[in-house]
Amino acid sequence: MTERLKTDILVVGAGPAGSLAARYAAEKGVKVTMIEARSNIGVPVRCGELVPSIEEITDMFPNLTGAEELFDLPSDLAVRNVEGIRLIDPKDRVWEFPFTGYTTDRDRFDQYLADQAVKSGADLIKSCRFFEREGNIAKTSEGEIEFRTIIGADGPGSRVAQSLGLPANQNPYPAVSAQAEGDYDPYIQMFFGGIAPGAYAWIMPKAGTANVGVGFSPKFSDGSLRGYFDKFVKAHDIKVLTPIHGKYVPSEGPVSKTYADVGMVVGDAAGVVMSVNGGGIPQAMITGRMAGEVAADNVLNNRSLAEYEQAWRNVLYKPLKIAAGNKKLADTFAFRSERSTALCMKLLGKRRMGKLIRCKRLFP
Ligand SMILES: Cc1cc2nc3c(=O)[nH]c(=O)nc-3n(C[C@H](O)[C@H](O)[C@H](O)COP(=O)(O)OP(=O)(O)OC[C@H]3O[C@@H](n4cnc5c(N)ncnc54)[C@H](O)[C@@H]3O)c2cc1C
Secondary structure, eight states: OOSOEEOSEEEEOOSHHHHHHHHHHHTTTOOEEEEOSSSSTTOSOOSOOEEEOHHHHHHHOTTOOSHHHHTOOOGGGOOEEEEEEEEEOTTOOEEEEEEEEEEOOHHHHHHHHHHHHHHTTOEEEOSOOEEEEETTEEEETTEEEEOSEEEEOSOTTOHHHHHHTOOOOSSOEEEEEEEEEOOOOSEEEEEESSSSTTEEEEEEEOSSEEEEEEEEOTTTOOSOHHHHHHHHHHHTTOOBOSOOEEEEEOOSOSOSOOBOSSEEEOGGGGTOSOTTTOOOHHHHHHHHHHHHHHHHHHHHHOOOTHHHHHHHIIIIIHHHHHHHHHHHHIIIIITTSHHHHHHHHHHHHHHHHHHHHTTOOSOO
């Protein structure tokens, strides 16, 4: 870019949150520009690649409307259907219960969503990094962009949030993933403890392969992710096929404010991740759609950006706060040692752990 580019809505980040925001804003006929720091959308993959079914999503977020349309994705993005979850404690005891969804190839998934935004009329500029904002001007690696409304979809350490004076995610934890060899049955396996206190690991079945990953809370263990990952794959005799890649996962639920005078934050930038399991793709898409619609109406009819926050709070706030509360309980009582993790899982039992995973209250 040589001259200053002008747009109605500037979306920063082409993950699920940004692409949905760009798509729904562009569908209303305003000029939308989406910038993405990476040269190749979704690459490298830093995700467990699990997408819950519409039934699971609406069970977790019963106030959600329009779920069928939002999650109506091409069948080839579902690499492998999932039928259940196995939770495994440090003593290798297993709790198994039904859970439906599918694993995807996250790079193709993100590329499809970005293509949909472009098909709806949004302009996409790759290899373009947002640095800072001055009034209605965004300074980027490719020059300045003038906007009316900015949407920060730039992940957990959002620079857009910072530039808008919005709160940052507190205590995000690091997690990594990689592709591995192996034919697994259609069950997600989640291991708590076993590697180190406060660490967890997963194996997500794909087609003849699996997604394998590890996350840990630096509050309880001071090792390295690389070290914990290597320990996990060695203990389970897993052959890893790709390098590991990771990033931070918000762990304390939604940030306290997600809109300012000229912009909003969505997805991980808004902290809308399920603290108990690290899942954030559905909420990124939900908040992206809401912000895109409100931003377009703001440009066309002066609709207040505060309505975006009301909209997502109505759908996501309660379940995500319950999940954040449950995570706090787990941090206090379970994750301190391998022994306490095993004991707490035994005390909770299958029914309550099913509730935990689905962001529901553990006790009446
Ligand atoms: C290891 C791991 C495993 C996970 N597994 C799952 C899972 O199995 N299921 C699930 O639902 N969730 C999972 N999550 C969480 C999920 O990945 C996120 O919640 C989801 O990606 C959030 O989408 P988003 O669009 O908000 O952010 P992101 O997907 O992080 O997208 C942000 C985009 O913004 C770009 N960007 C960042 N900064 C800038 C900048 N300054 N300028 C321009 N562009 C920028 C980035 O390159 C990126 O493309 C996992 C997370 C991790 C780390």
